[in-house]
Amino acid sequence: MRYDTPIYMQTIRSGDYNPDTGDYADGQVDEVEQIASVMDTGAEVMKLIYGGLKQGSLTIHLQNHYLDPFDRIRIGKKTYTVDVSRRLRTKQSFVVSEVL
Incomplete structure (x- = not known):
């Protein structure tokens, strides 16, 4: 996995308010x-999370936990909403879908 x-x-x-x-x-x-390490979400994971295949879904891995609250994630010019977040022992992973 490349964190690049x-x-x-x-x-x-x-x-x-004014x-x-x-x-x-x-x-x-x-x-x-x-x-982060960013990759396309696999078909099996998409079936588990969404009940079918979904366009624009990515899997993101961070080397450390991100503790601050946030609303969405931007990668390049596209914004994504977090569908599933999972904290592992030292890493954190997100499954995100594109916001249109």
Whole structure:
């Protein structure tokens, strides 16, 4: 396994309310970079998780646990939501699907 792909753990903060205009300001996205091993999810794992095959599903492995809360993961220009997270003794794995 090669840990050579930069991924970004994103936390979305909603915008503050502006009483003068009555609108909310645009939200802000904070990112934390991690280096991970990213690969396509196998057919057997997809059947277990989704009940069938699903396009755009990836498996991500981190060498250490990621303890901070996050909302989604960005890899390149695509964003993914976490469907399954598993903590092993020293590593952490995620099965993610693409957000359209």
